[in-house]
Amino acid sequence: MEAIETRYRTHTCGQLRKSDVGKEIKLAGWVHSYRDHGGLVFIDIRDRDGLTQLVFDADLCGHAVHEESRKLRSEWVVSISGTVTARGEGFENPKIPTGQVEVRVKTMEVLSISPTPPFMIDEYEKVSEERRLQYRFLDLRRPQMQETLRTRYKVTKTIRDFLGDLGFWEIETPFLTRSTPEGARDFIVPSRLAPGNFYALPQSPQLFKQLLMVAGCDKYMQIVRCFRDEDPRADRQAEFTQLDVEMSFIDVENITSIMEQLVAKLWKEILGVEVKLPLMRMDYDLAMNKYGCDRPDLRFGMELCDITELAHTLDFGVFKNAPMVKCIVVPGGGKFSRKETDALAEWAKGFGAKGLAVTKVTATGVDTGIAKFLAPVAAKLIEATGAKEGDLLCFAADSPKVVHKVLGELRLKMFRDMKIEPNQKYAFLWVVNFPAFDYDEEEGRYAATHHPFTAPNDEDLAKLDSKDRATVESIKSKAYDIVCNGSEIGGGSIRIHRIDTQQKVFAQLGLSEEQQKHKFGFLLDALAYGAPPHGGLAFGIDRLVMILRGISNIRDVIAFPKTQSGADLMCGAPNTIDDKQLREANIRVAMPPVAEKKPA
């Protein structure tokens, strides 16, 4: 970073090199550390660019400044003037880029003082996250956090440059918008001017970007905050940032091609890594069958093996009565103790399984666990799965949904627990041809797999009128997700641009004409007035930055994140508001009833 010259500084604290020796300069920054040798005082001064060692010697700066330098403490803010000097031989510090020089101070101005900080701004010090979040303004001074903020800016800058060059316009869409009860829970905002009415914060600008296509904007992008009132997770936050993109007159291959070029550019610019294009396209059905998951991690094998037919030949109730039986081979899993495999079964129950059947592969067949039931097909089983001596076979027998969930999760757990060596650092792919509809057993109706505006595949359009469950569930859609290392980093679809198709999809979702008009009337109006074929996608910027920085916690890539209970520990949000504000918003608070205490 080049400093912009001001009354406080001519250079930054990471800038000076041997070529600057002899210059009279000014630096400003925070006192990072001090080493007081009595007659000679060393101060490391820090700004976001780096560290520079200052030397206070009474012979050069006079007694007053020398005495003042001995009073400096951590995180005070100072501006100094002095001379850049080469460090003597053996006194260089190879750990920092400015380590070949130091600044012999002549004058100093203390700009701010600080109490002893609750933790040191130091890469060595481990601090609890609670404390970091409480003092986020100090935490963000730490080099790792500054590096993440810098990466995050580089990501958005690269995106804007890339898409801008291709003719995309960045267009803002409203935050105060209409609640659409589909999907996640909305954050709501009371309307003062319309008592009893509410805005909702957008879960994404989905409908607005489609309207922009109808409006003839052709190519739209926006880096935009989205809001979903659901429980946070390690990779989920109530407010998060998306790159939102939409284009007119395109089909699936056009948008995925442009977007994977963008991804390759990001990896090149930020990591210097070449991503080989085009990325693999994998059908949703294949992903589910082989990996039990619609965002497979392709950095390792351990694929799911379908043994339903083989299993049904056995006289083993658990297998015989299950609609689907699959297994995975855990390499080297034969060393697991009974206790460990029992623990795995217990863990599997957390995903809806009744348990987890296992057996160990030996030189002659299978042993332990459910080996005695498998005996008649042991040879065929080992051949089908490719298992070797010393491996562990894990079986799930249940509905396809449960089988895939359990084995998909088990696959990931074994990758982590067994520390399996990944076959590549970044495994990208597109997952395509998602089913259009998902039957919700509880609600007794279909839900859109992606969202209700996703275009069905051309060859499936005729099936939209069907009432036959198998037919409807066989409809595939022009939706696509981009996945990296098992994390969904983006997703989108070609949208429906014909009003008749949109109405048919709404009808399959169980929306009456009246409900359609009430909830999405403005979209149907827009589609009636000449909508171009269009489609787009959204990237999760937070998750992108997580992968690019190798960070596993979303809070570490957000400047001011919230805790798992939705609190901002620094500013104290959310908080109560006073009666006047409530009255103006026409809100009366009704606290939830207190749960009855259990008798002691």
Add this chain to the structure above:
RNA sequence: GGGGGUGUAGCUCAAUUGGUUAGAGCACCGGACUGUCGAUCCGGAGGUUGCGGGUUCGAUCCCCGUCGCCCUCGCCA
């Protein structure tokens, strides 16, 4: 809403089966020191063991409740 983990000095952690005055490193305060750079040396101060209750002669430790934080299931078109 459910399951699991966790909370002790400013920070990170320890404390035997429930038993003396709850310790250590770093940070902090005072002093010494002209080549340190995670400085060193000498000395010092620092505790509502998250909070409330219970059992006990005695609780950081056991029990009940409660709060914060983390992971997770549900949820996240």
